[in-house]
Amino acid sequence: MKKAIEYIDIHGHINFPEYDADREEVIKRAAEAGVGIISVGTDIESSSKAIELAETHENMWAVVGVHPTEISNATAREGNRSEKAAEEMSYFQELRRLAIHPKVVAIGECGLDYFHTNEADIPAQVEAFEKHISIANEAKKPLMLHVRNGKKKGDSNLTGGDAYKDALAILKKSSQVPFNFHFFAGSVENMKEIFVQGGTVSFTGVLTFTHNYDELIKQAPIDKIMSETDCPYVSPVPHRGKRNEPAFVIEVVKAIARIRGEDEEKVRMVLLEDARGFFNIR
Numbered sequence: 001m002k003k004a005i006e007y008i009d010i011h012g013h014i015n016f017p018e019y020d021a022d023r024e025e026v027i028k029r030a031a032e033a034g035v036g037i038i039s040v041g042t043d044i045e046s047s048s049k050a051i052e053l054a055e056t057h058e059n060m061w062a063v064v065g066v067h068p069t070e071i072s073n074a075t076a077r078e079g080n081r082s083e084k085a086a087e088e089m090s091y092f093q094e095l096r097r098l099a100i101h102p103k104v105v106a107i108g109e110c111g112l113d114y115f116h117t118n119e120a121d122i123p124a125q126v127e128a129f130e131k132h133i134s135i136a137n138e139a140k141k142p143l144m145l146h147v148r149n150g151k152k153k154g155d156s157n158l159t160g161g162d163a164y165k166d167a168l169a170i171l172k173k174s175s176q177v178p179f180n181f182h183f184f185a186g187s188v189e190n191m192k193e194i195f196v197q198g199g200t201v202s203f204t205g206v207l208t209f210t211h212n213y214d215e216l217i218k219q220a221p222i223d224k225i226m227s228e229t230d231c232p233y234v235s236p237v238p239h240r241g242k243r244n245e246p247a248f249v250i251e252v253v254k255a256i257a258r259i260r261g262e263d264e265e266k267v268r269m270v271l272l273e274d275a276r277g278f279f280n281i282r
């Protein structure tokens, strides 16, 4: 008998090669655990793969986009400028085409990464971010954001310093759709600004092995947070050090309930309903 969806892993990468050997087994384990899977693209190839998986599995959905650090890599490559411009043009045309697929539930992951980036790459990230926002506006689908501050908080050698503040300013100017900051790792102040602007944040299995996020989890209204694995990365306890997978999102939901001192079943139900609403999954 098919198990109803009780949890949604709103951000993971089961579309990545790390799962090529046993992907169907991993998906089956999630289905048996009642976990719905949203696979997130980081370039055109992985975005297409996410759609392919969503087309063939009832409990799966896709997010399509180009990760900010992929943009930097692309612009850092040597080459003819006009060639590069043409390549980028087709990139976004392709993304625009993928965005309208009925199982694509958001656009991303896109945004600003000041951590893995040289200052020179930031204008290209901003431009790409704005293109993703316009695609999301057109498709009327929410944004899945990847935003990271610089190595030191408020790093002054990087544009704006605070990537969250910069991302919020860009969203305020351009976005007409809901947005979620995935793997939120900013300050309580950043988080409150996100909520004021109508956004949400999601958390991973790191909650199970560090207290760094406890204050955020406690201060956020429950209807503003969502659960994710970001698999294959950051496996929660008791799977730490091994490849992560969507079924482990259950540990993330448990950790959120524990940190907040709330009933696990209540937290599970609220997170499920909020994720369904945010991504329009019915």
Ligand SMILES: [Zn+2]
Pocket: 011, 012, 013, 040, 109, 230
């Ligand atoms: Zn990710």
